[in-house]
Amino acid sequence: MSASYAQVLCLPHARRTFAAALTGRLSYGIVPLSVLLAVARASGSYAVAGVVMALFSATSVFLSPARATLIDRHGPRRALLPMAAVYTALLGLLTVIVWRPGAASPLVLGAVTAAAGACTPPLGPTMRAVWARLAPERALVQRAYSLDGVAEELLFVSGPLLVGVIVGFAPPAFGILVGAALIAFGTAAFVSSPAVRDVRPGDGAAKPGGTGRRPVLRGIRRPVIAAAGVGLALGVAELLVVAFAEGHGHGGDSAAWVLAALSAGSAVGGLLNGAVAWRTPARVRLPLLVAGLGPALLGAALAPGLGTLTAAMAVTGFFVAPAITTAYLIADETASPEARVRAGAWVNTAVNAGGTAGAALAGLLIGPLATGWCFAAVAAVTLLAAVAAARGATRDGGAPGGVGDGGAAVAERRQSSSPSLSS
Structure with missing residues (x-):
């Protein structure tokens, strides 16, 4: 075996960049369940919560390639930071709306969550692109992708567990705030890493007549x-x-x-x-x-x-x-x-x-x-x-x-x- 997991983490700036990306991506394991519980509590209806979560998931999942296109064209600093800022602000607004039971309109809940999902920063695809840039050989890329995938699996298992701990002492809306803080801090740390900071905005943009x-x-x-x-x-x-x-x-x-x-x-x-x-x-x-x-x-x-x-x-x-x-x-x-x-x-x-x-x-x-x-x-x-x-x-x-x-x-x-x- 020409590569090891230790070698992956010893790549220049790899540990700092990976840790920042994982911090932000932990939000993906916390926010959905927190939103579901908070909306159900605020609206008094699991049917409303299900529809709201469907809107959140749909805009987050199906608009992911469009958000990734912005990163390819403008670089991670110019694209990720505005996405994270708007996403965090919308999660904060959603927290205010659902904090008191019975005070939320289903239409407002659906609009805010759909907008938040549309702005979800794609830290996972961006981190994998960074791995491909950092690793000098294919064996290290394979090892890095495997490490990334297993870490992501653990995040999506631990996220709901953390929500269970949060709702034991605070309203579910507090979990939304925790997720917003994680994505804000993780994205800021990620784009400030030299592995990401040195990427010149626009270098990856598609050229006229080139591959589209x-x-x-x-x-x-x-x-x-x-x-x-x-x-x-x-x-x-x-x-x-x-x-x-x-x-x-x-x-x-x-x-x-x-x-x-x-x-x-x-x-x-x-x-x-x-x-x-x-x-x-x-x-x-x-x-x-x-x-x-x-x-x-x-x-x-x-x-x-x-x-x-x-x-x-x-x-x-x-x-x-x-x-x-x-x-x-x-x-x-x-x-x-x-x-x-x-x-x-x-x-x-x-x-x-x-x-x-x-x-x-x-x-x-x-x-x-x-x-x-x-x-x-x-x-x-x-x-x-x-x-x-x-x-x-x-x-x-x-x-x-x-x-x-x-x-x-x-x-x-x-x-x-x-x-x-x-x-």
Whole structure:
């Protein structure tokens, strides 16, 4: 193994930049649940809270590529700071609105949360672009992406736990304030890091006649499809686990342990994936990793009890982080230099959109079908996503700058590019 996690953290300014990004990204694990609880308390209706959260999630997820485009064109300092400022201000306004129960109008709540979601700073895609700029070789990029993915997984697990602690002594609206403070401090520290501060605004902007939006979308079609398949599997699995636990006479705490096994398996798989010096190209590994979810979900479909389901979910998680990390690697290697943040944002959007679609699909399937058949159905969809990614890999295997060269194009691009975020 030519690279280690210690080497990743020893890259110039890596620890400071990564710590700042993680601080801001912890907000993503705290704010959604805090908003849901605060809106439900203020409006007295979980229906209103659900609609408000749907608006928040929709604008946050589906406008992520547009926000990433601003970063590619104007640089992180000029784009991230205004986003964080507006996002923090809107969260502060939302806190004031929901602080007293019964004082909030559903229309106002929906408008403010939708606007806040539209301004969410994309620290994750930007941090991955910074990793690609800092790391001098592909092995370190792979290791950095794996470390980043596992850390993000832990943030999304610990965020709701922190909200549980907060609501034990303060109103849920206080959690929104905590999330706003984290994103403000984390973003300011992130853009002040030399690894980000030295990026010249506009160096990564698309040039007239150069690579624009359509070539970016063509180059990342395979990882986007694969990421959507993984996200859909996760979205379905979360609801099915809850339904399975209740159907077998267990409470919500039992379902939480099963989902914790899914996260633990994902963390282990992500760390092992980053530790291997792969000789197989990423374009070949990606469909295999996505396909690995299929048999694991079929195991969940055949699970007779909660213990077996927990084991099946741990195996399922083992493929999740490696598949998403590999999708990010392919997007980074395939995208043109001026669109690296945008490419990562499309993969991130695909995961989140797939998760939202999966949750909706699970809601439709749980009534008419037994949970076992639901797990089998999502396994089949996941295998179809793997086939689609494999077909794309076969067509694009010899494309210049693709990932079939084991990353040589990336190394060459880093040596010859200008010193911008995209270099």
